[in-house]
Amino acid sequence: MKNGPAASVPLTSPTLIQRLKRLVGGTVEYDLRPSAGPLEAVNALDPVLRREDDRQLEERAAALRTRAGGSAPLDDLLPETYALTREAARRLLGLRPYDVQILAGIGLHRGRVVEMQTGEGKTLAAVAPVVLNALDGHGVHVLTVNDYLARRDAGWMGPVYRFLGLSVGVVQEGMSNSERRQAYLCDVTYLPAREAGFDHLRSFLALKTEDLVQRPFRFTVVDEADSILIDEARIPLVIAGNAAEAPGGLERLARVARQLVRDTDFQTDEYERNISLSGAGARRAEEILGCGNLYDEEQAELLAALTNALHAEHLLRRDVDYIVRQGRVELVDEFTGRVAERRQWPHGLQAAIEAKEKVRLMPEGRILGSMTLQHFIQSYPRLSGMTATAQTSADELKKVYGLDVLVIPTHRPCIRVDHPDRLFTHHAAKEQALLAEITEVHAAGRPVLVGTASVAESERLAARLLEQGISCRTLNAKNDEQEAAVVAEAGSPGAVTISTNMAGRGVDIRLGGGDEEHHDEVAALGGLYVIGTNRHESLRVDRQLRGRAGRQGDPGSSRFFISLEDDLIERFGVKNLIPADRRPEPQEAPLESPQIRREIDRAQRIVDGQNVDTRKTLWKYAQVIETQRRYLQDWRQAVLGGRESGGLLAEQCPEKWNRLLPLVGGPVLAEVERTLTLLVTDRCWSEYLAEMTKVRDGIHLASLGSKDPYTEYHREARDAFPLLLEQIDREIVETFQRVEVTAGGVDWAAEGLLGPSSTWTYLVTDQPFKTGLFGSLAGRQSAGIFAAAIFGPILAVAMVIRAWQLRRRNKARARSEQSGEDAD
Numbered sequence: 001m002k003n004g005p006a007a008s009v010p011l012t013s014p015t016l017i018q019r020l021k022r023l024v025g026g027t028v029e030y031d032l033r034p035s036a037g038p039l040e041a042v043n044a045l046d047p048v049l050r051r052e053d054d055r056q057l058e059e060r061a062a063a064l065r066t067r068a069g070g071s072a073p074l075d076d077l078l079p080e081t082y083a084l085t086r087e088a089a090r091r092l093l094g095l096r097p098y099d100v101q102i103l104a105g106i107g108l109h110r111g112r113v114v115e116m117q118t119g120e121g122k123t124l125a126a127v128a129p130v131v132l133n134a135l136d137g138h139g140v141h142v143l144t145v146n147d148y149l150a151r152r153d154a155g156w157m158g159p160v161y162r163f164l165g166l167s168v169g170v171v172q173e174g175m176s177n178s179e180r181r182q183a184y185l186c187d188v189t190y191l192p193a194r195e196a197g198f199d200h201l202r203s204f205l206a207l208k209t210e211d212l213v214q215r216p217f218r219f220t221v222v223d224e225a226d227s228i229l230i231d232e233a234r235i236p237l238v239i240a241g242n243a244a245e246a247p248g249g250l251e252r253l254a255r256v257a258r259q260l261v262r263d264t265d266f267q268t269d270e271y272e273r274n275i276s277l278s279g280a281g282a283r284r285a286e287e288i289l290g291c292g293n294l295y296d297e298e299q300a301e302l303l304a305a306l307t308n309a310l311h312a313e314h315l316l317r318r319d320v321d322y323i324v325r326q327g328r329v330e331l332v333d334e335f336t337g338r339v340a341e342r343r344q345w346p347h348g349l350q351a352a353i354e355a356k357e358k359v360r361l362m363p364e365g366r367i368l369g370s371m372t373l374q375h376f377i378q379s380y381p382r383l384s385g386m387t388a389t390a391q392t393s394a395d396e397l398k399k400v401y402g403l404d405v406l407v408i409p410t411h412r413p414c415i416r417v418d419h420p421d422r423l424f425t426h427h428a429a430k431e432q433a434l435l436a437e438i439t440e441v442h443a444a445g446r447p448v449l450v451g452t453a454s455v456a457e458s459e460r461l462a463a464r465l466l467e468q469g470i471s472c473r474t475l476n477a478k479n480d481e482q483e484a485a486v487v488a489e490a491g492s493p494g495a496v497t498i499s500t501n502m503a504g505r506g507v508d509i510r511l512g513g514g515d516e517e518h519h520d521e522v523a524a525l526g527g528l529y530v531i532g533t534n535r536h537e538s539l540r541v542d543r544q545l546r547g548r549a550g551r552q553g554d555p556g557s558s559r560f561f562i563s564l565e566d567d568l569i570e571r572f573g574v575k576n577l578i579p580a581d582r583r584p585e586p587q588e589a590p591l592e593s594p595q596i597r598r599e600i601d602r603a604q605r606i607v608d609g610q611n612v613d614t615r616k617t618l619w620k621y622a623q624v625i626e627t628q629r630r631y632l633q634d635w636r637q638a639v640l641g642g643r644e645s646g647g648l649l650a651e652q653c654p655e656k657w658n659r660l661l662p663l664v665g666g667p668v669l670a671e672v673e674r675t676l677t678l679l680v681t682d683r684c685w686s687e688y689l690a691e692m693t694k695v696r697d698g699i700h701l702a703s704l705g706s707k708d709p710y711t712e713y714h715r716e717a718r719d720a721f722p723l724l725l726e727q728i729d730r731e732i733v734e735t736f737q738r739v740e741v742t743a744g745g746v747d748w749a750a751e752g753l754l755g756p757s758s759t760w761t762y763l764v765t766d767q768p769f770k771t772g773l774f775g776s777l778a779g780r781q782s783a784g785i786f787a788a789a790i791f792g793p794i795l796a797v798a799m800v801i802r803a804w805q806l807r808r809r810n811k812a813r814a815r816s817e818q819s820g821e822d823a824d
Helices: 016-023 033-051 054-069 074-093 099-109 127-134 147-163 177-184 193-205 225-231 250-259 279-289 297-314 349-357 373-377 391-401 427-443 455-467 480-488 516-524 539-546 567-571 594-640 648-652 654-664 666-705 709-738 772-777 783-823
Strands: 113-115 140-144 168-170 188-192 219-223 236-241 266-268 275-277 322-325 328-331 366-372 382-387 405-407 422-424 448-452 473-475 496-500 528-532 556-563 759-764
Touching (some): 033 099, 054 074, 074 099, 074 127, 074 147, 099 113, 099 382, 113 391, 127 140, 127 147, 140 147, 147 168, 147 188, 168 177, 177 188, 188 193, 193 236, 193 594, 193 759, 219 225, 225 373, 225 382, 236 373, 250 279, 250 297, 250 349, 266 297, 275 279, 279 297, 297 349, 328 349, 366 373, 366 594, 391 405, 391 539, 422 427, 427 448, 427 556, 448 455, 473 480, 480 496, 528 539, 539 556, 539 594, 567 594, 594 666, 648 666, 648 709
Parallel strands (some): 113 382, 113 405, 140 188, 219 382, 448 496, 448 528, 473 496, 528 556
Antiparallel strands (some): 266 275, 322 328
């Protein structure tokens, strides 16, 4: 990103179609004229600040911090802050933000998801709004997709923040609590979204306030917002402990699964998301296992484990859905093609795959807490984001997060050429054409970036190229930092780089690579040539890949190579949409069929829509438990901080309480009740999560009785939650009656009441087959029912919690009044 003098941005009016879309409730903004005034004010300060020395700029920054701390409106401070940040970046980094980057920064401050094309400098554009919102000292988070980008961006932009008097921290996996606390205390903190979420979860297991590492949330900028807010949003963050041994006998079930035959012993649904035994298959499995009727109630766990084994054997593919590395099964993210760090499949499926691959079975442990990344991010009072592909998800961003999308024009016109897809009847013809295309372009010295759909495909293609004497760099989900360096060089003359989807995302590809002298040479050849070997389920992923070429007005081109045997086309039956008399016979030459192209486009739109429905449905199911979690954990944090008074034990256990009071003192007893309340609440909540997971896994059976599964699940959760609250009170009392209390309090470890000696965090791939069970339920309810689904749980839980708290407080008040009467 070599930024130069300011370029005037024509703040043109939106087109008529764009205006009409906004009038009818569209969520995409194209009109930048409302930002014209602030931009002009920023630019007017440029010549003034250029004449000032560093000390004068630092004094200006100090004055801005004082005004912000005095509650001056941030909008009033925006022009000077942005101009000051721009000048600091010019002096310290040699990068002067363009007007379009200032406009993007204004949009971020105003709570928009800003769409900026690849290579337009999102990292630098975010600095000014981060500075503005950090001036008052309450802290700003910049959420990234991985450790590497958080570390890189904090180090890269850090000098600007520090020059302006702001501290900068970075949170990374493996940091200690004290290191994390120090990073969160900084004015600006860069960190992966998942690490922020895990720290939030850990706070709900803290027994002392000094164990907390985060301050109250205020404002965040989400980098790669489409990935974090959409693709990753439904993935639950999990904190677990008390590891138990993995269940035995799974290797035997893996052997059984290999013996069963598709379409005879089991069937899959039309999109291969779910699998079920046939009658013949069940009988054959019963015979092999010698277990009797698999459908008897006592065989439920065995049937579930066998179904997992079938999933692992027949629906999940090595080097496509997962890889095996260093004796471990590691998932491959469907959207990025990268190894999904610290992620595993739920409910025994991970263990089934480990048994299939004959690697060490890892224990799942007891889940102590869980929340989706989506719900975590909604914890921020103010939220904004930036990405290169937001428009296609604008409606979802608005409905879920209340965020509009603001489209920022490119600094220079985009001249990339996006060629029509080349379509083939079968894989072999497509691969041969791919090899020929890469060979021809490489021979001319032009760099090529090839995006594949899987690790297996990338390695196969690299091997074929090597056979033809073409060396290439292969990036297939192994190491963020090393791959980022390779991607940055993908624009070098003659470079051939093969990558699974968007490996190295967040890294700029410059023509000529690291040597700017080669820029013009590569540009004269046509720039970077991006080839996609498959259409993805999400159009956004295809756009991300195309966007690798043609950065900042550079030349470039893109093309997708598709066959009728590709996964997307096979799984969603595109061939069946083509009339029988027009279905082509296998041929080596590309197909020229507008009808087939239209059907492929339609299939992609349908799948994208199904994924949106799936996320909506999963969110509804998660929302019920999330609402309960928030209310219960707010109460727990009040207990932790001493804002919620006790009194339960004095009322329910008066004999023991009054006997201990003169011996150990009131403060000791109060601390015992506080700690006991926290420990019991944590244990009961963990058990509640496990029970509600079982309910959710079986709730689809309600549809067999003509009942709505979500309504039934909501009813189960609504009825179970008051029982949980009663259980917490009951167990606090019962535990207090049996523990030994001394002047030093309670030896919680000796009493066996402490939480797990170690905990670990991971993410759950909640829907391993793209949509699965909940996808089949998506889209069945009207908007009215969906609205009720959102607000119903909130109101119901609020009423239950309120009644519980009032009951506790009334009892405490009555005890206090009784004590006063006794004293009289």
